[in-house]
Amino acid sequence: MFELLKTDTSSRARLGRLTTPRGVIDTPMFMPVGTQGSVKALDPRELVEMGTQIILGNTYHLHIRPGLEIITAAGGLHKFINWPHPILTDSGGFQVFSLAKIRKIKEHGVEFRSHLDGSLLFLGPKEAMNIQRVLGSDIAMVFDECPPHDSPPREMRLAVERTIRWAQECREQPRAAGQMFFGIVQGGSNAALREECAKKLVAMEFDGYAIGGVSVGEPEPEVMKAIEFTEPFLPANKARYAMGLGTPAQMVELVARGVDLFDCVLPTRVARNGTAFTSKGTVSVKAGFNKSDFRPIEEGCTCYACQNFSRAYLRHLLNVGEILGLRMVSVHNSHMFLKVMTDMRAALAAGTFAEFRREFIANYVPTRKVLSARLETR
Numbered sequence: 505m506f507e508l509l510k511t512d513t514s515s516r517a518r519l520g521r522l523t524t525p526r527g528v529i530d531t532p533m534f535m536p537v538g539t540q541g542s543v544k545a546l547d548p549r550e551l552v553e554m555g556t557q558i559i560l561g562n563t564y565h566l567h568i569r570p571g572l573e574i575i576t577a578a579g580g581l582h583k584f585i586n587w588p589h590p591i592l593t594d595s596g597g598f599q600v601f602s603l604a605k606i607r608k609i610k611e612h613g614v615e616f617r618s619h620l621d622g623s624l625l626f627l628g629p630k631e632a633m634n635i636q637r638v639l640g641s642d643i644a645m646v647f648d649e650c651p652p653h654d655s656p657p658r659e660m661r662l663a664v665e666r667t668i669r670w671a672q673e674c675r676e677q678p679r680a681a682g683q684m685f686f687g688i689v690q691g692g693s694n695a696a697l698r699e700e701c702a703k704k705l706v707a708m709e710f711d712g713y714a715i716g717g718v719s720v721g722e723p724e725p726e727v728m729k730a731i732e733f734t735e736p737f738l739p740a741n742k743a744r745y746a747m748g749l750g751t752p753a754q755m756v757e758l759v760a761r762g763v764d765l766f767d768c769v770l771p772t773r774v775a776r777n778g779t780a781f782t783s784k785g786t787v788s789v790k791a792g793f794n795k796s797d798f799r800p801i802e803e804g805c806t807c808y809a810c811q812n813f814s815r816a817y818l819r820h821l822l823n824v825g826e827i828l829g830l831r832m833v834s835v836h837n838s839h840m841f842l843k844v845m846t847d848m849r850a851a852l853a854a855g856t857f858a859e860f861r862r863e864f865i866a867n868y869v870p871t872r873k874v875l876s877a878r879l880e881t882r
Protein backbone atom coordinates (compact mmCIF):
# COMPACT_ATOMS: atom_id res chain seq x y z
CA MET A 505 0.00 0.00 0.00
CA PHE A 506 3.04 2.27 0.46
CA GLU A 507 5.64 2.24 -2.29
CA LEU A 508 9.03 3.76 -1.65
CA LEU A 509 9.95 5.28 -5.02
CA LYS A 510 13.23 6.96 -4.23
CA THR A 511 15.46 7.87 -1.29
CA ASP A 512 17.63 10.96 -1.01
CA THR A 513 21.38 10.47 -0.80
CA SER A 514 21.99 13.59 1.33
CA SER A 515 19.36 12.97 4.02
CA ARG A 516 16.65 10.55 5.19
CA ALA A 517 14.12 12.12 2.75
CA ARG A 518 11.92 9.79 0.69
CA LEU A 519 9.68 10.00 -2.34
CA GLY A 520 6.72 7.64 -2.06
CA ARG A 521 3.18 6.73 -2.96
CA LEU A 522 0.46 5.65 -0.54
CA THR A 523 -2.50 3.88 -2.12
CA THR A 524 -5.79 4.04 -0.21
CA PRO A 525 -9.27 2.79 -1.15
CA ARG A 526 -10.28 6.24 -2.43
CA GLY A 527 -7.12 7.39 -4.11
CA VAL A 528 -3.38 7.68 -4.30
CA ILE A 529 -1.40 10.03 -2.07
CA ASP A 530 1.97 11.20 -3.35
CA THR A 531 4.44 11.71 -0.53
CA PRO A 532 5.77 13.92 0.95
CA MET A 533 2.24 15.29 1.35
CA PHE A 534 0.45 17.85 3.48
CA MET A 535 -3.06 17.01 4.72
CA PRO A 536 -5.35 20.03 5.31
CA VAL A 537 -7.20 19.74 8.62
CA GLY A 538 -10.98 19.40 8.55
CA THR A 539 -11.49 18.71 12.26
CA GLN A 540 -15.24 19.36 12.27
CA GLY A 541 -15.84 17.97 8.77
CA SER A 542 -14.70 21.13 6.99
CA VAL A 543 -11.29 22.62 6.23
CA LYS A 544 -11.97 26.03 7.72
CA ALA A 545 -13.17 28.57 5.12
CA LEU A 546 -12.39 26.30 2.13
CA ASP A 547 -14.78 24.20 0.03
CA PRO A 548 -13.98 20.83 -1.57
CA ARG A 549 -13.67 22.33 -5.07
CA GLU A 550 -10.99 24.75 -3.90
CA LEU A 551 -9.17 21.99 -2.04
CA VAL A 552 -9.05 19.80 -5.15
CA GLU A 553 -7.94 22.74 -7.32
CA MET A 554 -4.95 23.39 -5.07
CA GLY A 555 -3.86 19.75 -5.21
CA THR A 556 -5.24 18.33 -1.95
CA GLN A 557 -5.19 14.53 -2.02
CA ILE A 558 -6.30 13.79 1.55
CA ILE A 559 -7.89 15.70 4.42
CA LEU A 560 -8.23 15.06 8.14
CA GLY A 561 -11.35 14.52 10.21
CA ASN A 562 -11.64 14.08 13.95
CA THR A 563 -13.26 11.34 15.98
CA TYR A 564 -13.74 13.37 19.17
CA HIS A 565 -15.34 16.40 17.52
CA LEU A 566 -17.50 14.55 14.99
CA HIS A 567 -18.70 12.13 17.66
CA ILE A 568 -19.85 15.03 19.85
CA ARG A 569 -21.33 17.02 16.95
CA PRO A 570 -23.21 16.13 14.76
CA GLY A 571 -22.96 12.59 16.20
CA LEU A 572 -22.76 9.21 14.52
CA GLU A 573 -26.49 8.84 13.94
CA ILE A 574 -26.56 11.73 11.47
CA ILE A 575 -23.32 10.75 9.73
CA THR A 576 -24.57 7.16 9.38
CA ALA A 577 -27.88 8.39 7.94
CA ALA A 578 -25.90 10.51 5.46
CA GLY A 579 -24.04 7.39 4.29
CA GLY A 580 -20.71 8.01 6.01
CA LEU A 581 -18.37 10.98 6.43
CA HIS A 582 -17.30 11.21 2.75
CA LYS A 583 -20.93 11.55 1.61
CA PHE A 584 -21.91 13.84 4.50
CA ILE A 585 -19.19 16.39 3.69
CA ASN A 586 -19.13 15.69 -0.09
CA TRP A 587 -15.44 14.77 -0.18
CA PRO A 588 -15.02 11.59 -2.28
CA HIS A 589 -11.24 11.54 -1.82
CA PRO A 590 -9.19 10.01 1.03
CA ILE A 591 -9.82 11.04 4.64
CA LEU A 592 -7.62 10.27 7.64
CA THR A 593 -9.37 10.39 11.00
CA ASP A 594 -7.56 11.18 14.21
CA SER A 595 -8.65 8.88 17.03
CA GLY A 596 -9.60 11.60 19.50
CA GLY A 597 -6.79 10.73 21.91
CA PHE A 598 -5.14 14.13 21.46
CA GLN A 599 -8.42 15.99 22.06
CA VAL A 600 -9.39 13.94 25.11
CA PHE A 601 -6.06 14.85 26.68
CA SER A 602 -6.03 18.49 25.57
CA LEU A 603 -9.66 19.68 25.43
CA ALA A 604 -11.74 17.65 27.86
CA LYS A 605 -12.26 19.41 31.17
CA ILE A 606 -12.22 16.59 33.70
CA ARG A 607 -10.88 13.18 32.81
CA LYS A 608 -10.18 9.90 34.51
CA ILE A 609 -7.81 7.46 32.83
CA LYS A 610 -9.10 3.91 33.12
CA GLU A 611 -7.93 0.49 32.01
CA HIS A 612 -9.77 0.62 28.67
CA GLY A 613 -9.86 4.32 27.91
CA VAL A 614 -10.67 7.73 29.31
CA GLU A 615 -13.79 8.99 31.03
CA PHE A 616 -14.21 12.70 30.45
CA ARG A 617 -16.65 15.57 30.37
CA SER A 618 -17.52 17.10 27.00
CA HIS A 619 -15.82 20.47 26.50
CA LEU A 620 -19.18 21.72 25.20
CA ASP A 621 -21.93 20.76 27.62
CA GLY A 622 -20.13 18.87 30.38
CA SER A 623 -21.88 15.56 29.66
CA LEU A 624 -20.02 12.43 30.75
CA LEU A 625 -18.40 10.54 27.85
CA PHE A 626 -16.02 7.64 27.46
CA LEU A 627 -13.47 7.10 24.72
CA GLY A 628 -11.05 4.21 24.50
CA PRO A 629 -9.58 1.93 21.82
CA LYS A 630 -12.88 0.13 21.26
CA GLU A 631 -14.97 3.31 21.02
CA ALA A 632 -12.44 5.24 18.89
CA MET A 633 -12.11 2.40 16.38
CA ASN A 634 -15.88 1.95 16.24
CA ILE A 635 -16.46 5.65 15.55
CA GLN A 636 -13.80 5.63 12.82
CA ARG A 637 -15.35 2.49 11.31
CA VAL A 638 -18.74 4.23 11.16
CA LEU A 639 -17.20 7.44 9.77
CA GLY A 640 -15.63 5.20 7.12
CA SER A 641 -12.30 7.01 6.91
CA ASP A 642 -9.59 5.62 4.62
CA ILE A 643 -6.94 5.79 7.34
CA ALA A 644 -7.85 5.35 11.01
CA MET A 645 -5.50 6.22 13.84
CA VAL A 646 -5.09 4.16 17.01
CA PHE A 647 -6.30 5.63 20.30
CA ASP A 648 -3.21 6.79 22.20
CA GLU A 649 -2.30 8.77 25.28
CA CYS A 650 -0.69 12.07 24.42
CA PRO A 651 0.99 13.31 27.63
CA PRO A 652 2.27 16.89 28.08
CA HIS A 653 5.87 17.21 26.83
CA ASP A 654 7.10 18.12 30.33
CA SER A 655 5.52 15.11 32.10
CA PRO A 656 7.71 13.50 34.77
CA PRO A 657 9.54 10.36 33.53
CA ARG A 658 7.25 8.02 35.48
CA GLU A 659 4.13 9.47 33.85
CA MET A 660 5.74 9.46 30.43
CA ARG A 661 6.49 5.75 30.87
CA LEU A 662 2.92 4.98 31.98
CA ALA A 663 1.59 6.87 28.96
CA VAL A 664 3.81 4.83 26.64
CA GLU A 665 2.72 1.57 28.27
CA ARG A 666 -0.95 2.52 27.91
CA THR A 667 -0.38 3.64 24.30
CA ILE A 668 1.12 0.22 23.46
CA ARG A 669 -1.65 -1.70 25.24
CA TRP A 670 -4.37 0.44 23.62
CA ALA A 671 -2.76 0.00 20.18
CA GLN A 672 -3.12 -3.77 20.63
CA GLU A 673 -6.78 -3.34 21.66
CA CYS A 674 -7.36 -1.15 18.59
CA ARG A 675 -5.89 -3.90 16.41
CA GLU A 676 -8.52 -6.33 17.65
CA GLN A 677 -11.46 -4.10 16.68
CA PRO A 678 -13.35 -4.43 13.38
CA ARG A 679 -12.66 -1.84 10.69
CA ALA A 680 -14.50 -0.48 7.64
CA ALA A 681 -13.86 -2.34 4.36
CA GLY A 682 -10.36 -1.47 3.13
CA GLN A 683 -9.74 0.93 6.02
CA MET A 684 -6.02 1.23 6.80
CA PHE A 685 -4.79 2.07 10.27
CA PHE A 686 -1.70 3.68 11.70
CA GLY A 687 0.01 3.20 15.07
CA ILE A 688 1.15 6.26 17.05
CA VAL A 689 4.57 6.36 18.70
CA GLN A 690 4.72 8.30 21.99
CA GLY A 691 7.59 8.84 24.45
CA GLY A 692 8.25 12.60 24.47
CA SER A 693 11.90 13.44 23.95
CA ASN A 694 13.08 10.32 25.78
CA ALA A 695 15.14 8.25 23.34
CA ALA A 696 14.69 4.93 25.15
CA LEU A 697 10.90 5.32 25.41
CA ARG A 698 10.60 6.34 21.75
CA GLU A 699 12.61 3.30 20.69
CA GLU A 700 10.64 0.91 22.88
CA CYS A 701 7.28 2.31 21.75
CA ALA A 702 8.28 2.25 18.07
CA LYS A 703 9.58 -1.34 18.22
CA LYS A 704 6.49 -2.67 20.00
CA LEU A 705 4.13 -0.96 17.55
CA VAL A 706 6.13 -2.10 14.53
CA ALA A 707 5.84 -5.68 15.82
CA MET A 708 2.03 -5.24 15.65
CA GLU A 709 2.34 -4.48 11.91
CA PHE A 710 0.30 -1.37 11.27
CA ASP A 711 -0.20 0.08 7.77
CA GLY A 712 1.79 3.16 8.74
CA TYR A 713 3.25 4.91 11.76
CA ALA A 714 2.67 8.33 13.24
CA ILE A 715 4.99 10.19 15.55
CA GLY A 716 2.74 11.69 18.21
CA GLY A 717 3.36 13.84 21.26
CA VAL A 718 5.11 16.43 19.10
CA SER A 719 3.81 19.97 18.62
CA VAL A 720 2.49 19.98 22.19
CA GLY A 721 4.32 23.03 23.51
CA GLU A 722 7.93 21.87 23.39
CA PRO A 723 10.68 23.98 21.77
CA GLU A 724 11.62 23.15 18.16
CA PRO A 725 14.87 21.28 18.94
CA GLU A 726 12.82 18.88 21.11
CA VAL A 727 10.45 18.26 18.19
CA MET A 728 13.38 17.35 15.94
CA LYS A 729 14.85 15.10 18.65
CA ALA A 730 11.56 13.22 19.10
CA ILE A 731 11.51 12.54 15.36
CA GLU A 732 15.18 11.51 15.24
CA PHE A 733 14.70 9.17 18.23
CA THR A 734 11.75 7.46 16.50
CA GLU A 735 12.39 7.35 12.76
CA PRO A 736 15.28 4.81 12.71
CA PHE A 737 12.97 2.19 14.25
CA LEU A 738 10.19 2.59 11.68
CA PRO A 739 10.14 0.27 8.66
CA ALA A 740 11.16 1.87 5.36
CA ASN A 741 8.24 0.28 3.51
CA LYS A 742 5.53 2.03 5.57
CA ALA A 743 4.41 5.67 5.59
CA ARG A 744 5.50 7.95 8.45
CA TYR A 745 3.34 10.80 9.67
CA ALA A 746 4.39 13.65 12.02
CA MET A 747 1.21 14.70 13.81
CA GLY A 748 0.28 18.38 14.06
CA LEU A 749 3.40 19.72 12.31
CA GLY A 750 4.57 22.23 11.23
CA THR A 751 5.65 25.47 9.54
CA PRO A 752 6.91 25.22 5.92
CA ALA A 753 10.55 25.30 7.08
CA GLN A 754 9.88 22.67 9.75
CA MET A 755 8.21 20.41 7.19
CA VAL A 756 11.26 20.64 4.93
CA GLU A 757 13.49 19.68 7.87
CA LEU A 758 11.13 16.86 8.85
CA VAL A 759 11.10 15.45 5.32
CA ALA A 760 14.89 15.48 5.53
CA ARG A 761 14.47 13.37 8.68
CA GLY A 762 12.35 10.74 6.91
CA VAL A 763 8.76 11.97 7.43
CA ASP A 764 6.18 11.50 4.62
CA LEU A 765 2.92 12.99 5.89
CA PHE A 766 1.93 16.17 7.73
CA ASP A 767 -1.16 17.88 9.09
CA CYS A 768 -1.31 21.32 10.62
CA VAL A 769 -3.97 23.92 11.37
CA LEU A 770 -1.54 26.79 10.77
CA PRO A 771 -2.43 27.71 7.15
CA THR A 772 -6.08 28.38 7.96
CA ARG A 773 -5.60 29.51 11.57
CA VAL A 774 -3.11 32.30 10.89
CA ALA A 775 -5.11 33.29 7.78
CA ARG A 776 -7.91 34.29 10.11
CA ASN A 777 -5.48 36.76 11.77
CA GLY A 778 -4.53 38.13 8.35
CA THR A 779 -1.13 36.39 8.18
CA ALA A 780 0.14 34.76 4.98
CA PHE A 781 2.91 32.23 4.43
CA THR A 782 5.40 32.96 1.66
CA SER A 783 8.66 31.36 0.59
CA LYS A 784 10.43 34.06 2.64
CA GLY A 785 8.43 33.46 5.82
CA THR A 786 5.18 34.98 7.06
CA VAL A 787 3.82 38.39 6.14
CA SER A 788 1.00 40.32 7.76
CA VAL A 789 -1.41 41.09 4.92
CA LYS A 790 -3.27 43.33 7.36
CA ALA A 791 -0.23 45.54 8.02
CA GLY A 792 -0.26 49.21 7.05
CA PHE A 793 2.63 48.81 4.59
CA ASN A 794 0.28 46.90 2.28
CA LYS A 795 -2.19 49.82 2.09
CA SER A 796 -1.37 50.63 -1.53
CA ASP A 797 0.65 47.55 -2.50
CA PHE A 798 -1.04 46.20 -5.61
CA ARG A 799 1.17 43.14 -5.95
CA PRO A 800 -0.23 39.72 -5.01
CA ILE A 801 0.63 38.16 -1.62
CA GLU A 802 3.47 36.31 -3.35
CA GLU A 803 4.62 37.06 -6.87
CA GLY A 804 4.66 33.96 -9.04
CA CYS A 805 2.16 32.13 -6.81
CA THR A 806 -0.46 30.31 -8.90
CA CYS A 807 -3.19 30.22 -6.24
CA TYR A 808 -6.58 31.77 -6.96
CA ALA A 809 -6.01 34.61 -4.48
CA CYS A 810 -2.65 35.66 -5.95
CA GLN A 811 -3.93 35.31 -9.51
CA ASN A 812 -6.86 37.65 -8.82
CA PHE A 813 -6.33 39.98 -5.88
CA SER A 814 -3.77 42.47 -4.55
CA ARG A 815 -2.40 42.79 -1.04
CA ALA A 816 -4.06 46.22 -0.81
CA TYR A 817 -7.50 44.78 -1.60
CA LEU A 818 -7.08 41.76 0.72
CA ARG A 819 -5.87 44.10 3.50
CA HIS A 820 -8.98 46.22 2.99
CA LEU A 821 -11.23 43.13 3.16
CA LEU A 822 -9.54 41.95 6.36
CA ASN A 823 -9.78 45.40 7.95
CA VAL A 824 -13.50 45.77 7.30
CA GLY A 825 -14.18 42.16 8.33
CA GLU A 826 -15.25 40.88 4.91
CA ILE A 827 -15.26 37.05 4.87
CA LEU A 828 -13.66 36.98 1.41
CA GLY A 829 -10.44 38.38 2.90
CA LEU A 830 -9.83 35.51 5.31
CA ARG A 831 -11.06 33.01 2.72
CA MET A 832 -8.51 34.22 0.18
CA VAL A 833 -5.62 34.22 2.68
CA SER A 834 -6.70 30.65 3.63
CA VAL A 835 -6.64 29.69 -0.06
CA HIS A 836 -3.14 31.14 -0.48
CA ASN A 837 -1.75 29.59 2.71
CA SER A 838 -3.11 26.11 2.06
CA HIS A 839 -1.91 26.30 -1.54
CA MET A 840 1.53 27.35 -0.28
CA PHE A 841 1.81 24.37 2.09
CA LEU A 842 0.83 21.99 -0.73
CA LYS A 843 3.24 23.71 -3.12
CA VAL A 844 6.16 23.13 -0.72
CA MET A 845 5.28 19.41 -0.90
CA THR A 846 5.07 19.47 -4.71
CA ASP A 847 8.46 21.19 -4.86
CA MET A 848 10.02 18.68 -2.46
CA ARG A 849 8.65 15.74 -4.48
CA ALA A 850 10.04 17.28 -7.69
CA ALA A 851 13.43 17.84 -6.03
CA LEU A 852 13.48 14.27 -4.70
CA ALA A 853 12.60 12.89 -8.14
CA ALA A 854 15.34 15.00 -9.75
CA GLY A 855 17.93 14.17 -7.08
CA THR A 856 18.27 17.83 -6.07
CA PHE A 857 16.71 17.73 -2.59
CA ALA A 858 19.91 18.88 -0.84
CA GLU A 859 19.98 22.09 -2.92
CA PHE A 860 16.25 22.63 -2.47
CA ARG A 861 16.55 22.23 1.31
CA ARG A 862 19.53 24.58 1.58
CA GLU A 863 17.89 27.28 -0.49
CA PHE A 864 14.48 27.00 1.17
CA ILE A 865 15.87 27.24 4.69
CA ALA A 866 18.20 30.12 3.74
CA ASN A 867 15.24 32.14 2.39
CA TYR A 868 12.69 31.34 5.04
CA VAL A 869 12.58 33.52 8.16
CA PRO A 870 10.61 31.82 10.98
CA THR A 871 8.16 33.95 12.95
CA ARG A 872 7.81 33.53 16.69
CA LYS A 873 4.15 34.55 16.64
CA VAL A 874 3.37 31.81 14.15
CA LEU A 875 5.21 29.19 16.17
CA SER A 876 3.18 30.04 19.26
CA ALA A 877 -0.10 29.98 17.30
CA ARG A 878 0.58 26.36 16.47
CA LEU A 879 0.39 25.41 20.12
CA GLU A 880 -3.28 26.19 20.57
CA THR A 881 -5.41 23.07 20.57
CA ARG A 882 -6.67 21.60 17.35
Ligand SMILES: [Zn+2]
Binds near residue numbers: 802806807
Ligand atom coordinates in the same frame (compact mmCIF):
# COMPACT_ATOMS: atom_id res chain seq x y z
ZN1 LIG B 1 -1.00 32.70 -3.54
